[in-house]
Amino acid sequence: MADSTNDAVPASSEYDKIIAVNINRIYKVRQHDTEELTEFQVLKNVNLTVKKEEFLVIVGPSGCGKSTFLDMVAGLAQPTSGEIYMDKKLITGPALDRGIVLQGYALFPWRSVRKNVEFGLEIKNVPKKERAEISQRFIDLVNLNGFEDRYPHELSGGMKQRVAIARALAYDPEVLLMDEPFAAVDAQTREVLQGELLRIWEKTKKTIVFVTHSIDEAIFLADRVVVMASNPGTIKDIIQIELPRPRDGIRASTEFGKLRQEIWQLLQGQHISTEELQTNENLHNEAV
Numbered sequence: 340m341a342d343s344t345n346d347a348v349p350a351s352s353e354y355d356k357i358i359a360v361n362i363n364r365i366y367k368v369r370q371h372d373t374e375e376l377t378e379f380q381v382l383k384n385v386n387l388t389v390k391k392e393e394f395l396v397i398v399g400p401s402g403c404g405k406s407t408f409l410d411m412v413a414g415l416a417q418p419t420s421g422e423i424y425m426d427k428k429l430i431t432g433p434a435l436d437r438g439i440v441l442q443g444y445a446l447f448p449w450r451s452v453r454k455n456v457e458f459g460l461e462i463k464n465v466p467k468k469e470r471a472e473i474s475q476r477f478i479d480l481v482n483l484n485g486f487e488d489r490y491p492h493e494l495s496g497g498m499k500q501r502v503a504i505a506r507a508l509a510y511d512p513e514v515l516l517m518d519e520p521f522a523a524v525d526a527q528t529r530e531v532l533q534g535e536l537l538r539i540w541e542k543t544k545k546t547i548v549f550v551t552h553s554i555d556e557a558i559f560l561a562d563r564v565v566v567m568a569s570n571p572g573t574i575k576d577i578i579q580i581e582l583p584r585p586r587d588g589i590r591a592s593t594e595f596g597k598l599r600q601e602i603w604q605l606l607q608g609q610h611i612s613t614e615e616l617q618t619n620e621n622l623h624n625e626a627v
């Protein structure tokens with residue numbers, strides 16, 4: 340497809356929430372030795388549609404442009420060419436219709452848990468009493484009742500992440516954008532948070548775009564997994580995850596293992612089709 344800028348809203352169905360059309364992002368970087376400016380293409384012709392209420396997960400090697408793409412959907416960065424639409428409206432900047440949980444813990448250290456969760460509600464001028472009711476509901480939802488008056492430095496990593504999720508959900512965004520939100524917590528807490536996020540997603544019907552380096556996390560959470568390649572960042576493939584929900588205990592299943600291998604192969608750059616995997620497995624089974 341051409342690298343054209345197209346002002347017309349792309350054809351979309353009522354089930355489409357976010358549509359990214361021909362996204363290119365080029366940075367100009369200064370060479371240390373020659374001081375010359377050279378162009379560095381981070382994203383190339385990225386076309387992606389996220390459906391309403393979908394849980395979409397993006398995986399890809401470090402530096403392939405995952406955060407750059409998410410920042411653009413958040414409206415915090417602009418593409419060099421191409422457009423991103425939400426509900427058929429061009430995204431031109433950040434807004435409260437999109438909640439963001441970025442890498443690391445970007446909580447306000449001077450605010451208590453309750454005050455962190457109420458932040459977006461204050462911006463929206465929600466009255467104090469209503470603010471308190473809403474923040475309590477989301478603090479309960481992420482199982483942090485009893486910790487309302489604590490400050491971020493008094494919380495564990497997993498608890499901080501839950502505050503960040505509650506804060507993003509409290510002002511009722513339609514879309515939740517999450518960039519490696521669980522990367523800094525231990526494996527057990529991570530699984531607990533994944534389960535909680537799925538529970539919240541099923542309850543609140545948000546559209547979620549979630550970036551991770553973990554193949555298992557991607558399969559466990561996603562309706563679809565977008566696999567990216569780097570230099571320049573492109574979409575290599577999109578894998579439909581048709582595992583039944585709820586997914587407790589699903590990690591041990593054969594189907595999960597096949598998806599894990601398929602995505603792993605894609606990330607290694609040596610695509611093997613599901614049929615081939617099946618054949619390989621049959622051969623293997625016959626051999627043993």
Ligand SMILES: Nc1ncnc2c1ncn2[C@@H]1O[C@H](COP(=O)(O)OP(=O)(O)OP(=O)(O)O)[C@@H](O)[C@H]1O
Pocket residue numbers: 366367368381399400401402403404405406407408
């Ligand atoms: N302001 C900038 N100027 C120049 N290059 C940049 C800038 N911001 C990001 N990049 C480059 O863009 C590429 C994509 O960065 P990005 O943070 O989107 O990657 P990522 O896929 O999120 O990686 P990771 O998995 O490590 O978080 C990287 O090569 C990075 O060096």
Ligand SMILES: [Mg+2]
Pocket residue numbers: 405406407518
């Ligand atoms: Mg990143």
